[in-house]
Amino acid sequence: MVISVSNLRKNYQVYQKQPGVLGSVRSFISRKYSEVHAVEDISFDIDEGELVGFIGPNGAGKTTTLKCLSGLLYPSSGTVTVLGFTPFERKDVFLKQISLVMGQKNQLWWDIPASETFLLNKEIYEISDEQYKKNLSILVDLLDIGKLLHVAVRKLSLGERMKMELVAALLHSPKVLFLDEPTIGLDVVMQKHVRDFIKEYNQKQNATVLLTSHYIEDVRRLAKRVIVIDHGKLLFDGNFESLVKKFSPYKIISVILDAKVEKKKLQEFGEVVVDDYPKAVIRIKRTDVKSAAAALLHESFVADVNIEEPAVEDIIREVFHGVKA
């Protein structure tokens, strides 16, 4: 077991501003605080070499959990072990084996080429010359950034900067890698590059990777296993297929129509999501799909019927929406 979390909780004190000029003056003199439960009672285990996706909307507690795992935050209660260490002690031996990449923050020096920051990391992580050369060339090849190594960081595009950020974080070949929104703000092509790279790194180095993202696509492409949290609570832990089964008791039937019919007629089969002649989309309970499809095919106005799984995005949206309501 590389990562083990049990009954993790984390609370914050948050200052509350009062509205209006008078409120501002009042807050100037004395402030009110309220407690926020960022993470409530989360438990999970991750094995060596696993690539786990962590999803949830903004403010769900993803980053807080990652920070607890990497030792940046001290849990309010509960137990966390990573590689057999207690992250919060932040021992050098521990820190040398992990890495945390945060999409929005960077460790690169802005005005000089990234290669200089790499050299600094080499000294900080005490990487031997030989190892450094080897790791750097592997990473540079994988990410295809040979030409960019000697360009000042501020002159790089967002995607190129993210790649550099990844190199800086991986030079010491960490056994555990935490990625917080690694593809945020990147275009589709660059997202794919970064995604492929993470997958490859995970497989080649047998590194354990825990990745958060609010692009479900990221997680679906990368991770077999997903952990879903919202409002600090763990909603789901398992593989994608069972996520879909659990949270979406519906399937989608799209129908091509031969002739225009009343919406009412279609509604007899299930909930009509789209009615845009000649196409219609109907949402039907998993258990009723077979009979409904058969019945539809028997209707004279139907030309074709197609049964689909609902899009993952929709399911996730529903899950989060359902919890809020």
Add this chain to the structure above:
Amino acid sequence: MRHWKIFILNFERVLEYRGTIFVWFLISLFHPLLYLLFWVQVLPNIPSVGVFSIQTYYLLFIIAGGFLFIHVESDSNEDIRQGGLSAFLLKPLSYFWFKFYSELPWRLIQGFFGVISIVSLVQFFGVSLALHFNFTSITIALCTWILGYFLMFYFKMFILLSALWFTDTGGLKQLTEVIVLILCGFIVPISFFPQWLKTVALFSPFPYMIYFPVLFLMQGHEMTEWIKVLIFQLGWLCIFIGLYGYMWKKGIRTYTALGQ
């Protein structure tokens, strides 16, 4: 009305930073007191050299330092180098007034603290002030303070805008800060300057930003002196307004051309 609302919003925002406000206040308190301590012991026959009261001078500098020392130039990095200016360009209020209203609450609060600390020094420590008040002098002094405020504001806006042309203005900021501190009479009152430096100072815009506003609160001045200073202030202000318009036009062209 719109201007008033923007001002109020900024005022509310500034009140959020009570710790920051307090530290700025300590800073504006510290240096006048240090220089005062120094000069009080150095000048023989204190507290007045001729008609000049060093004590009143530096105590008034506590208010002046709080109210008139404008710091808009420190935003140049976020606003210009990191592209924040684009957001301002899209708004229906000029960048100038945005900066003006985001700065004014700071200055008012700092000035207010300055007044409070002087009043308490007078009240509780028996410090005496050689102020000379009548209706005319107060009115003139008020005018010089307001004009001084605008002069300083324009000058600091120039520094802020210079970031449109130079990659890093850290050095320029330090340099102008030194020049302003010296020529405003902060470190040494201008009347103590050697003659040549005094001449240089009086023909520069800097004494009209802080030194004269402070001086005019202090003692009876001749009408001719008042008028001379007001004319210089207005003259510099006209030059600054023209220069600002020119710089803004040119600068925005380079800014948008670079496409940050």
Add this chain to the structure above:
Amino acid sequence: MDICGKRGYVPIPRLVNSIPLVDMKKYLKIYQRLLSMNVSMLLAYTGNFMNSVFASLLWCAFSFASILLLTSRSPDVFGWSRDELMLLTAMYSVVVGFVHVFITNNMFEMAHVIRFGRLDSILLKPMDSQFMLSLKEVNYPTVPRVLTGCILVVIFLFRLHISPTISDMGVLILLSCASILFLYSFWFTVMVFTVYYPELWNLIELLVHFSDIAKYPGEMYHGLGQFIVFLFPLTLIVTLPTKAVLRSLHWSDGIILVCFSIGFFLLSRIVWKHALRSYTSASS
């Protein structure tokens, strides 16, 4: 392994373990890298370099000019002659200039890093976070000021007909180092408060202003007594090394300064460790 019970017990990391001296070699190598990275930074903005050099030399010149100005009225002030005061000002340029070269910008950066929540990437590095925060940036443009100060110290020693012995020089250097260490530790200790109150980021401005206290002879503050107790060591940091070469130093004063600087250094470590615990258990 339970890292924290219900009451939130937090283990205190041992102090000595993390003092950089233990891995001297690693930290020397890191600092070497930092020095060279700062040269690269400098080369990225050369125009700015000249302005900064000029500004820092102008400050230096103005300090001397104000001493000339003030001694034009009376030959000695606070019991110091003009040349002695000039020597003091030169020493100020050296000691405070040294701190400006290696420390000041880092303290500004530290406030910035804490305020904008960028401390995380430093804490995740397998190295001493205080070291990284304190020494990351080097302000090369201030080096000319320190050198000018050094030259002026020599000139005024000549003018005062003082030829310091080896032991005088030893004491001078020892006390200067103590002063630099004190100034650094004092600043760092105060800046740690920004972890609890990030909105106090401008404390560093205040601290830089406070260092002006050292510009004037310690005698200037004698009348103030209890008012400036907490700033008392600042009145010593330049005055005492200067007195060491002027041979008017009381041994007890020198020892007080050394004790202050070591004490404050240890304090800065303790306070930082404590703040980190608070940062990691409360940050948002």
